[in-house]
Amino acid sequence: MRTSFNIPDEVVEEFDRVWQDEGLENRSRAVREAMLEYIEAHSRLEDTSGEIVALVGFDYRHHDVIQELHAVQHDYQDVILNTSHTHQGKWCLESLFCRGSAERVRDLTYRLRDFDGVRRVKVMVIRDGAA
Numbered sequence: 001m002r003t004s005f006n007i008p009d010e011v012v013e014e015f016d017r018v019w020q021d022e023g024l025e026n027r028s029r030a031v032r033e034a035m036l037e038y039i040e041a042h043s044r045l046e047d048t049s050g051e052i053v054a055l056v057g058f059d060y061r062h063h064d065v066i067q068e069l070h071a072v073q074h075d076y077q078d079v080i081l082n083t084s085h086t087h088q089g090k091w092c093l094e095s096l097f098c099r100g101s102a103e104r105v106r107d108l109t110y111r112l113r114d115f116d117g118v119r120r121v122k123v124m125v126i127r128d129g130a131a
Contacts, residue, residue: 045109045123048102053127056096056109062087064117069094076108091119 007015019030060069073080079100086093098105105123112121 041123045106045125048106048125050102051100052098052102052105052125054098054105055124055126056098056105056112056121057093057124058112058118058121059088059091059093060115060118061090062092065115066092068115069112069118072108072111075111076104079104079108 015030015034016027019027022030024030024033060066073083073096076098079098080096081099082097084095084097096108098108102125109121109123112118
């Protein structure tokens with residue numbers, strides 16, 4: 001299947017550099033691998049249940065979304081135990097240390113991904129209900 005995406009030039013340039021450095025045969029192969037990794041990470045988060053401890057990290061353009069992000073964090077204060085914030089030029093990096101139901105942490109993660117000003121959100125489940 002052929003498709004097209006709107007991706008900033010600097011992201012495409014960096015992506016091309018990375019897959020070429022890794023010796024992959026072409027951009028299509030690299031995109032397929034990236035998509036499979038994304039699906040795997042999403043499935044892992046979806047399959048987690050029970051009480052978890054997790055670190056949610058994300059970067060964003062401070063002035064574009066800070067008020068909305070604070071509102072989301074207030075909505076999820078039942079699972080957010082601690083936050084850390086650092087400035088990186090126009091971008092900020094935030095980490096949320098969470099403990100609570102996997103469903104609430106998952107919902108928080110998806111809410112954070114809804115903002116155009118948020119570049120990426122990463123979740124690391126430190127301990128799940130099975131541990």
